[in-house]
Amino acid sequence: MTSHDYGAAGRLTAALESRLVSGLGGDAGVTRRAVLGAVGVAGGAGLAGVGGGTEAQYAGGDHEEEDHGTHGNFGAVGEYADRNFDPHAYLRQFNTGRDGQSTVEQRVYEEDGRTVREFDLVAVDTTIAIAPGVEFEAWAYNGQVPGPTLRAVEGDLVRVNFLNAGRHAHTIHPHLRNLNPAMDGVPTNGPGVLDQGESFTYEWIAQPAGVHFYHCHSLPLKEHIHRGLYGALIVDPDPERVRENPRAYTASEGPMTDEFREELVARARSRNHEYDDGDADELVMVMNGFDTNFDGDNEVYAVNTRAFAYGVGDTDGKGDWAAGETKRPIQVDGQRPVRVYLVNAIEFDPINSFHTHSQFFDYYDHGTTLTPTHRTVDTVMQCQAQRGIIELDYSDHEPGLYMFHAHQSEFAELGWMSFFEVV
Amino acid sequence: MADATPETTATDRPLGLPRWAAALLPLVLLGVLAAAFVVTAPLAALDTGGGALPDVTVSHATLPGEGTLVLHVTNNGPDAVTVSQVLVDDAYWDFQVRGAGGDATLAPGQSAQVAVPYHWNPGWDLETALVLADGTTIGHTVVAPATSPGLTAGLLWTLAVVGVFVGVIPVALGMLWFPFIQSMRRSSLNAVLAFSAGVLAFLAVDAGVEALELAESVPGYYEGPILVVVGVVGSLLLVQSVSAWRRGRAAAGDERATGGLWVAWLVAVGIGLHNLAEGLAIGSSFALGRVSLGAFLVLGFMLHNVTEGPAVIAPLADGERPRLRQFVGLGLVAGAPVIVGGWIGALAFTPTLGALFLAVGVGAILQVVWELRGMIATDAGVSAGAILAFLGGLAVMYATDLFVAL
Numbered sequence: 001m002t003s004h005d006y007g008a009a010g011r012l013t014a015a016l017e018s019r020l021v022s023g024l025g026g027d028a029g030v031t032r033r034a035v036l037g038a039v040g041v042a043g044g045a046g047l048a049g050v051g052g053g054t055e056a057q058y059a060g061g062d063h064e065e066e067d068h069g070t071h072g073n074f075g076a077v078g079e080y081a082d083r084n085f086d087p088h089a090y091l092r093q094f095n096t097g098r099d100g101q102s103t104v105e106q107r108v109y110e111e112d113g114r115t116v117r118e119f120d121l122v123a124v125d126t127t128i129a130i131a132p133g134v135e136f137e138a139w140a141y142n143g144q145v146p147g148p149t150l151r152a153v154e155g156d157l158v159r160v161n162f163l164n165a166g167r168h169a170h171t172i173h174p175h176l177r178n179l180n181p182a183m184d185g186v187p188t189n190g191p192g193v194l195d196q197g198e199s200f201t202y203e204w205i206a207q208p209a210g211v212h213f214y215h216c217h218s219l220p221l222k223e224h225i226h227r228g229l230y231g232a233l234i235v236d237p238d239p240e241r242v243r244e245n246p247r248a249y250t251a252s253e254g255p256m257t258d259e260f261r262e263e264l265v266a267r268a269r270s271r272n273h274e275y276d277d278g279d280a281d282e283l284v285m286v287m288n289g290f291d292t293n294f295d296g297d298n299e300v301y302a303v304n305t306r307a308f309a310y311g312v313g314d315t316d317g318k319g320d321w322a323a324g325e326t327k328r329p330i331q332v333d334g335q336r337p338v339r340v341y342l343v344n345a346i347e348f349d350p351i352n353s354f355h356t357h358s359q360f361f362d363y364y365d366h367g368t369t370l371t372p373t374h375r376t377v378d379t380v381m382q383c384q385a386q387r388g389i390i391e392l393d394y395s396d397h398e399p400g401l402y403m404f405h406a407h408q409s410e411f412a413e414l415g416w417m418s419f420f421e422v423v
Numbered sequence: 424m425a426d427a428t429p430e431t432t433a434t435d436r437p438l439g440l441p442r443w444a445a446a447l448l449p450l451v452l453l454g455v456l457a458a459a460f461v462v463t464a465p466l467a468a469l470d471t472g473g474g475a476l477p478d479v480t481v482s483h484a485t486l487p488g489e490g491t492l493v494l495h496v497t498n499n500g501p502d503a504v505t506v507s508q509v510l511v512d513d514a515y516w517d518f519q520v521r522g523a524g525g526d527a528t529l530a531p532g533q534s535a536q537v538a539v540p541y542h543w544n545p546g547w548d549l550e551t552a553l554v555l556a557d558g559t560t561i562g563h564t565v566v567a568p569a570t571s572p573g574l575t576a577g578l579l580w581t582l583a584v585v586g587v588f589v590g591v592i593p594v595a596l597g598m599l600w601f602p603f604i605q606s607m608r609r610s611s612l613n614a615v616l617a618f619s620a621g622v623l624a625f626l627a628v629d630a631g632v633e634a635l636e637l638a639e640s641v642p643g644y645y646e647g648p649i650l651v652v653v654g655v656v657g658s659l660l661l662v663q664s665v666s667a668w669r670r671g672r673a674a675a676g677d678e679r680a681t682g683g684l685w686v687a688w689l690v691a692v693g694i695g696l697h698n699l700a701e702g703l704a705i706g707s708s709f710a711l712g713r714v715s716l717g718a719f720l721v722l723g724f725m726l727h728n729v730t731e732g733p734a735v736i737a738p739l740a741d742g743e744r745p746r747l748r749q750f751v752g753l754g755l756v757a758g759a760p761v762i763v764g765g766w767i768g769a770l771a772f773t774p775t776l777g778a779l780f781l782a783v784g785v786g787a788i789l790q791v792v793w794e795l796r797g798m799i800a801t802d803a804g805v806s807a808g809a810i811l812a813f814l815g816g817l818a819v820m821y822a823t824d825l826f827v828a829l
Contacts, residue, residue: 073516073517073540074514074515074516074517075515075516075517076508076515077508077509077515077517077518078507130558131507131508131515131554132507132508133505133507133508133527133556134507134508134554134555134556134557134558135556135557135558136558290558292554292557292558292559292560293558293559293560299510299554299558299560300558307515308515410513410514413513413514413515414510414513414514414515415515
């Protein structure tokens with residue numbers, strides 16, 4: 001997994017793990033997952049022994065209960081078995097037309113003096129894992145939820161060849177400043193909804209710069225979105241446009257000095273994937289949720305679909321933890337700035353939020369400005385379809401785990417609970 | 424049938440087969456048909472790929488300690504289900520599934536326990552839910568959590584003492600009315616018997632209502648209401664068959680099979696079954712931390728059960744006084760099951776077992792009421808006095824029952 005030293009906790013876990021693994025030796029039937037699970041149990045048992053917890057008694061049973069002697073631990077039990085989607089890979093997957101995911105056909109070329117970024121998207125019916133052992137019947141662009149992250153530069157033409165291979169009628173509606181109503185991806189305009197087997201090529205001008213959202217706009221809207229038809233659409237600012245019209249990119253009303261103009265241009269360059277000045281670790285986080293029992297309320301909340309995927313594999317609740325195979329913190333280099341493209345795709349709940357522990361950040365609502373709209377905050381909220389850019393600096397933080405989660409406690413405990421591991 | 428007719432030969436060899444072969448023929452054909460069905464799958468067209476919906480019941484929860492919560496789960500459906508995650512108060516929580524063969528998958532009809540390490544608060548309700556593999560949630564509310572005492576020698580002793588006070592002593596005290604009852608005139612005796620029948624009828628109604636209430640929490644797989652009906656009818660027929668056997672013996676001239684002693688034993692068995700269920704209720708309430716067995720409750724039970732004593736011995740009144748050990752035996756059979764019921768209730772309570780015990784008690788009692796009617800009724804039917812005495816039995820039991828709200 002990772003060669004990083006987690007300190008005493010890591011050594012304890014590693015020792016337990018290796019003892020168990022060697023103890024189980026050549027038993028081919030024992031999976032790593034089972035062993036890790038056993039490590040957790042062994043850890044809990046060890047703890048109960050140390051704490052001298054009372055022997056719990058069972059009515060009518062012969063159970064040897066290991067009462068954790070503590071409050072127990074929240075979190076999903078077990079690891080994810082379905083490896084079709086990797087939320088850790090998804091964080092840093094950008095499809096620019098030039099390169100991106102192998103599952104997204106894409107190309108980039110010039111047309112009438114404009115850069116065209118072309119992508120093939122297919123809506124399919126599929127099943128996704130949303131918590132360990134819990135499957136959800138999703139509708140998904142290219143089979144993944146969230147859909148592929150599309151990235152362009154301000155002023156480019158985004159051309160999407162959309163095929164609907166699902167059983168229901170779908171569209172793609174972009175949250176962009178779109179000048180042609182036929183391209184809006186709603187039932188009343190252009191081709192309207194596309195039935196099974198139908199296709200259409202959407203063309204959108206990538207504007208304004210920012211972090212945006214695309215989703216299906218078929219009715220019933222709640223269901224088409226919550227089933228998984230959405231994704232992030234990032235438009236990088238063009239430094240030349242910023243130089244020409246800097247005022248459009250600031251949240252402040254102060255005087256526009258040459259110095260400030262150059263600073264804005266530099267920020268645009270750092271956000272633009274075509275320039276090399278961007279040294280930030282860029283992460284896409286789509287906050288979403290799933291109603292598995294049709295009660296109009298989400299049973300699972302997450303960033304990027306999988307409950308607790310950026311949590312820890314195991315913890316004794318006493319400060320020791322171990323990374324799991326599929327449930328593990330997001331490792332970030334403390335010496336690089338972290339930029340989060342945050343999108344709220346939640347349904348059923350009016351708002352969602354993002355809260356960092358031991359950290360304050362600058363927030364750029366919708367990402368449409370190059371100066372922050374919120375300075376030095378540790379919590380932002382977003383209504384449905386709202387998005388923004390979060391810039392984090394861990395350069396003076398000690399290495400270790402830093403939690404971040406929705407500060408609706410209910411969402412956090414239902415899966416929207418994550419960690420950065422600063423290394 | 425015994426008459427020799429021309430068809431005799433044919434019925435000796437039906438369809439020209441030996442009799443045993445003729446008896447097996449339909450079964451063999453059924454087997455062949457079933458095999459053909461499996462092999463050729465003639466109903467494949469009806470298979471739309473749909474499956475039955477998961478049907479899972481959390482029958483009850485136990486709380487062995489302040490740090491643990493145990494949900495008792497049964498899979499009622501025809502397909503296996505997997506408990507993938509567990510929610511406590513809208514939060515995913517650690518859990519272990521016990522009794523499902525090492526994994527979290529329950530076969531059809533299988534029961535298991537989901538143990539959750541959770542530091543619950545006494546009196547603060549817990550909303551729990553099992554999340555199955557397809558996202559289905561099975562909710563269960565633990566109302567006003569309180570620690571379940573669990574199995575200890577102390578608890579067994581306490582329940583035994585309670586059983587003696589609630590079951591054995593009142594019945595024994597009630598039986599001390601025997602000399603008085605024996606001195607009664609026939610019409611008065613009939614009234615006492617009718618009063619006993621009223622007592623028993625009340626117990627039957629009481630237990631029947633309770634059985635049906637409990638049947639609601641019986642996992643669907645066991646068909647709670649049907650289980651209750653079968654339990655009632657089954658035990659009624661069982662006791663009736665014993666009674667019929669007794670009459671057969673009496674008709675054949677067996678001295679011991681005549682007289683009131685038989686009826687007394689039947690009454691004792693019926694009341695014993697009822698008291699078993701009563702003990703079950705006491706034990707399970709205790710096990711679920713739902714009751715404090717205060718002095719008032721025990722006194723209420725004593726008052727309630729003292730009327731069961733004369734019900735047992737009334738059928739003996741017009742015969743000779745039986746030997747002392749008969750009395751002791753009758754008293755123990757009628758009263759001691761409270762102790763046994765208490766233990767079962769505390770150690771292995773399930774709504775299914777509870778409903779079944781209650782139903783069996785109802786059936787036995789109903790048969791005994793019928794038996795008593797036979798003793799009271801004359802050619803002119805049941806006298807007005809006896810009917811009023813029956814009503815009196817019902818009324819007294821209702822009144823004393825008010826003291827024992829568990």
